[in-house]
Amino acid sequence: MAVHVLLLLLAFMLLGACTALLKWNEVKYRRKKGLPPGTMGWPFFGETTEFLKQGPSFMKNQRARYGSLYKSHILGCPTVVSMDPELNRFILMNEAKGLVPGYPQSMLDILGKSNIAAVHGPAHRRMRGTLLALVSPAMIRDHLLPQIDEFMRSHLSNWADHHNTVDIQEKTKQMAFLSSLKQIASIESCSKAREFMDEFFKLVLGTLSLPIDFPGTNYRRGFQARKNIVSMLRQLLEERRASEETHQDMLGYLMREDENRYKMTDEEIIDQIIAVLYSGYETVSTTTMMTIKYLHDHPRVLQELRREHSAIRDAKEPEDPIDWNDFKSMQFTRAVIFETSRLATVVNGVLRKTTQDMELSGFTIPKGWRIYVYTREINYDPHLYEDPLAFNPWRWMDRSMESQNYFLLFGGGTRQCPGKELGIAEISTFLHYFVTRYRWEEVGGEKLMKFPRVEAPKGLHIRVRSY
Ligand code: HEM
Numbered sequence: 001m002a003v004h005v006l007l008l009l010l011a012f013m014l015l016g017a018c019t020a021l022l023k024w025n026e027v028k029y030r031r032k033k034g035l036p037p038g039t040m041g042w043p044f045f046g047e048t049t050e051f052l053k054q055g056p057s058f059m060k061n062q063r064a065r066y067g068s069l070y071k072s073h074i075l076g077c078p079t080v081v082s083m084d085p086e087l088n089r090f091i092l093m094n095e096a097k098g099l100v101p102g103y104p105q106s107m108l109d110i111l112g113k114s115n116i117a118a119v120h121g122p123a124h125r126r127m128r129g130t131l132l133a134l135v136s137p138a139m140i141r142d143h144l145l146p147q148i149d150e151f152m153r154s155h156l157s158n159w160a161d162h163h164n165t166v167d168i169q170e171k172t173k174q175m176a177f178l179s180s181l182k183q184i185a186s187i188e189s190c191s192k193a194r195e196f197m198d199e200f201f202k203l204v205l206g207t208l209s210l211p212i213d214f215p216g217t218n219y220r221r222g223f224q225a226r227k228n229i230v231s232m233l234r235q236l237l238e239e240r241r242a243s244e245e246t247h248q249d250m251l252g253y254l255m256r257e258d259e260n261r262y263k264m265t266d267e268e269i270i271d272q273i274i275a276v277l278y279s280g281y282e283t284v285s286t287t288t289m290m291t292i293k294y295l296h297d298h299p300r301v302l303q304e305l306r307r308e309h310s311a312i313r314d315a316k317e318p319e320d321p322i323d324w325n326d327f328k329s330m331q332f333t334r335a336v337i338f339e340t341s342r343l344a345t346v347v348n349g350v351l352r353k354t355t356q357d358m359e360l361s362g363f364t365i366p367k368g369w370r371i372y373v374y375t376r377e378i379n380y381d382p383h384l385y386e387d388p389l390a391f392n393p394w395r396w397m398d399r400s401m402e403s404q405n406y407f408l409l410f411g412g413g414t415r416q417c418p419g420k421e422l423g424i425a426e427i428s429t430f431l432h433y434f435v436t437r438y439r440w441e442e443v444g445g446e447k448l449m450k451f452p453r454v455e456a457p458k459g460l461h462i463r464v465r466s467y
Pocket of ligand 1: 420
């Protein structure tokens with residue numbers, strides 16, 4: 001009996017302590033004047049668990065209680081979540097007023113000081129300028145598309161041998177990384193590419209982890225992987241400088257001296273290369289995997305897509321590559337990619353942080369707070385997309401949809417994705433060889449996670465047969 005009373009007493013004390021801690025945390029933030037409404041959860045941990053567990057429903061519930069701009073404490077930082085489309089646009093357009101990228105510390109540490117996400121003002125304009133030149137329409141037409149075509153042709157060969165089963169998640173990840181590596185440094189040798197890829201995958205994991213620098217943590221491994229990648233790239237720079245050869249790839253372009261262009265330091269070149277590899281990796285691979293998933297589930301869309309690609313292939317010899325005109329003619333493919341990106345919400349939003357106290361929608365956001373520009377809900381707004389939960393690529397055949405203010409699939413404002421057309425070219429070329437060579441069915445009915453990232457925790461296996 002005495003034990004029961006003691007246990008009950010302990011439970012009450014624990015409950016009391018928890019309530020006091022929660023209250024204390026709320027009161028602490030209440031002292032700051034003018035903050036938006038919302039809850040801050042536990043000291044240090046905030047509401048991260050609820051955010052990760054409940055995902056989009058957490059965001060929607062908080063909006064229902066507090067409105068489209070509310071405060072929270074997620075992923076280790078006091079954060080203001082903006083779900084207001086007008087305000088989101090304003091934030092993205094006004095970096096100069098002190099609304100700079102606010103990506104997690106692990107990401108900044110591992111991607112490097114000169115990485116485009118870490119630099120602001122004139123340094124950002126310079127980095128962005130060189131990047132835009134690297135992936136301009138002319139570069140895609142003359143240099144990148146031929147490389148992409150050659151890569152996809154070979155990456156997508158022999159998938160149907162012996163009624164093969166492949167993990168399309170793994171294949172699209174390899175595709176996104178190896179295709180970029182070829183465009184960047186013409187690296188094709190299997191062992192060298194493999195070495196790069198292993199390090200790169202560790203680097204990616206590190207950027208998504210807590211910055212805990214202990215042996216065995218993903219952060220430590222990611223940081224070590226960065227060091228290894230930097231030394232491989234430095235060696236490549238030295239080898240190229242020592243040889244007389246010129247290279248028609250991204251690295252060749254960045255190393256070329258041109259009076260009209262800003263001369264980058266080696267450190268900047270390396271961080272730029274890492275930025276291209278990193279930014280185009282998960283976005284391109286996940287969109288491609290989800291496209292395959294939606295095509296499998298929507299035979300009428302697949303039929304229309306195949307019709308577009310068969311018409312292109314039928315007008316060519318089997319060995320003829322996809323060229324710029326072919327790419328530009330893939331209107332339905334483009335629509336399928338946008339619809340996939342919308343419905344799967346490959347990017348939920350982008351992060352900013354304030355460099356000074358600032359007023360937004362009548363509230364004061366303190367210096368150093370994160371702002372989560374949460375764009376996911378726009379994708380399912382019935383006022384913008386009729387029957388929003390339906391996979392209907394035809395809605396994108398009206399090209400003006402791409403220039404609407406609410407089109408934020410590739411971000412917006414001063415940081416809008418410079419690699420949009422390159423990413424679309426990669427996915428389109430992959431789809432060209434995939435749908436003209438193969439038919440496929442899913443095996444295993446594996447689960448897909450949609451939040452915080454779109455992924456198939458156990459892979460997404462398909463059985464492939466020749467078409
Ligand atoms: C389907 C493919 C892609 C999607 C959905 C996508 C999406 C995005 C989004 C939403 C942003 C804005 C980030 C922000 O505002 O903080 C962004 C920025 C960026 N993207 Fe992409 N991206 C894609 C492909 C690519 C590719 C292939 C590259 C390679 C060049 C690339 C390079 C970048 C870079 C460097 C930035 C940062 C720009 C800056 O800070 O000025 N992206 N992307």
